[in-house]
Amino acid sequence: MGEQQLQSDEVLLEELQRAAFGYFLQEINLDNGLVADTTREGAPVSIAVVGFALASYPVGVERGWMDRTEAAARTLLTLRFFLNSDQSGKPDATGYKGFYYHFLDLVSGKRVWQSELSLADSAFLLAGILTARVYFDESIQTETEIRELADALYHRMDWRWAQDGKSSVRQGWKPECGFLHYGWEGYDEAAILYILGLASPTRPLSDDSFPTWTSTYQWENIYGYGHLYSGPLFTHQYSHAWIDFRGIQDRFMREKKCDYFENTRRAIHVQREYALRNPHEFKGYGENCWGFTASDGPGTKTLRIDGRERRFLGYAARGVPFGPDDGTISPPVALASLPFTPAIALSAVRHFCERYPHITSGYRIPSAVNQTLTESNPEGWISEGYFGLDQGMIVLMIENHRSQLIWKLMQKCPYIRKGLHNAGFRKGWL
Numbered sequence: 001m002g003e004q005q006l007q008s009d010e011v012l013l014e015e016l017q018r019a020a021f022g023y024f025l026q027e028i029n030l031d032n033g034l035v036a037d038t039t040r041e042g043a044p045v046s047i048a049v050v051g052f053a054l055a056s057y058p059v060g061v062e063r064g065w066m067d068r069t070e071a072a073a074r075t076l077l078t079l080r081f082f083l084n085s086d087q088s089g090k091p092d093a094t095g096y097k098g099f100y101y102h103f104l105d106l107v108s109g110k111r112v113w114q115s116e117l118s119l120a121d122s123a124f125l126l127a128g129i130l131t132a133r134v135y136f137d138e139s140i141q142t143e144t145e146i147r148e149l150a151d152a153l154y155h156r157m158d159w160r161w162a163q164d165g166k167s168s169v170r171q172g173w174k175p176e177c178g179f180l181h182y183g184w185e186g187y188d189e190a191a192i193l194y195i196l197g198l199a200s201p202t203r204p205l206s207d208d209s210f211p212t213w214t215s216t217y218q219w220e221n222i223y224g225y226g227h228l229y230s231g232p233l234f235t236h237q238y239s240h241a242w243i244d245f246r247g248i249q250d251r252f253m254r255e256k257k258c259d260y261f262e263n264t265r266r267a268i269h270v271q272r273e274y275a276l277r278n279p280h281e282f283k284g285y286g287e288n289c290w291g292f293t294a295s296d297g298p299g300t301k302t303l304r305i306d307g308r309e310r311r312f313l314g315y316a317a318r319g320v321p322f323g324p325d326d327g328t329i330s331p332p333v334a335l336a337s338l339p340f341t342p343a344i345a346l347s348a349v350r351h352f353c354e355r356y357p358h359i360t361s362g363y364r365i366p367s368a369v370n371q372t373l374t375e376s377n378p379e380g381w382i383s384e385g386y387f388g389l390d391q392g393m394i395v396l397m398i399e400n401h402r403s404q405l406i407w408k409l410m411q412k413c414p415y416i417r418k419g420l421h422n423a424g425f426r427k428g429w430l
Contacts, residue, residue: 036106101116102117210423225270241397281308293333
């Protein structure tokens with residue numbers, strides 16, 4: 001690849017990353033620092049999106065898109081809100097036991113949609129908080145308070161309560177019915193949840209929690225790639241937004257002579273191979289059109305298309321090779337694949353930009369597309385609006401590809417190091 005092509009790749013990534021960063025400038029409530037889940041009218045706050053926003057501000061500062069003073073002010077506003085939020089666990093509170101309801105009202109910060117107290121989304125929020133704790137290291141009042149509030153928020157999280165007397169962690173809790181009837185089982189995005197829970201300075205997870213989780217793993221050989229199976233691609237990526245898993249191994253990965261970074265790389269190749277094989281013959285799939293994950297969808301409906309009955313889904317966790325698959329592709333997960341498989345990820349990104357120039361002209365990538373469903377648009381269905389989780393992953397993973405900023409910051413975080421050590425990780429940068 002010539003110098004000119006390399007330069008154009010860098011320019012493209014700069015534009016895509018900056019546009020994604022703009023989400024957090026536009027969808028924030030400047031009275032409390034909360035960020036909307038999507039750009040759709042009336043969208044509530046997603047606490048995970050707030051975590052991605054907090055982790056994105058340092059990127060904005062380093063890239064020259066935001067002044068450090070403004071980034072610190074926004075961060076402090078957000079942390080103050082969560083520290084002072086209603087933690088009574090009532091149906092209209094903000095959280096309980098140091099964790100938070102999944103969706104909150106953008107103005108009041110109170111629970112909406114009867115959402116669950118989400119352990120995973122609270123972990124993504126905490127990851128953003130800890131990113132700020134490491135980045136804002138100056139001895140000035142604002143940045144000192146950021147570090148103090150970050151510690152205070154972490155210290156009050158009762159991780160042992162979240163186990164509900166069991167070895168594994170529950171997925172959530174509701175004031176109406178208590179803990180949900182399922183925990184974290186099987187490989188998925190929960191790695192950072194366990195790592196942060198094990199590092200808690202006050203009420204950590206029990207020592208057997210992580211081995212209990214890894215005992216539910218399913219190792220598969222698919223298309224010649226031996227890897228930990230999890231169908232949706234986001235499950236292979238989210239924890240990696242903050243943690244550089246290259247060369248570090250827990251007991252499970254030592255036995256497999258692998259690591260979680262390499263595992264994600266293999267999962268991406270499985271996704272691409274599935275798109276090439278296209279067993280259900282959906283339109284558009286190919287070497288540069290892949291990305292099966294939890295994403296928006298056309299809506300639940302069954303239609304007869306080209307003599308074949310097709311069942312479409314709304315928001316769903318699509319995965320390969322075992323499904324579900326309804327022809328919906330998520331372009332943002334191709335961008336999030338850059339640190340793992342830069343060449344094929346860039347090829348896919350360029351394909352999406354060329355295939356949909358009118359929707360990527362502003363360099364912000366939609367959540368999902370479906371070329372098979374053409375009932376209202378000859379180019380196929382295109383997701384309406386933008387999702388904060390997608391935009392956050394684009395910001396962080398492009399940055400990890402370009403400079404490894406977030407990975408380097410979190411390598412300095414004592415809590416991340418302690419959590420990895422307690423989970424049995426060794427070697428590499430540890």
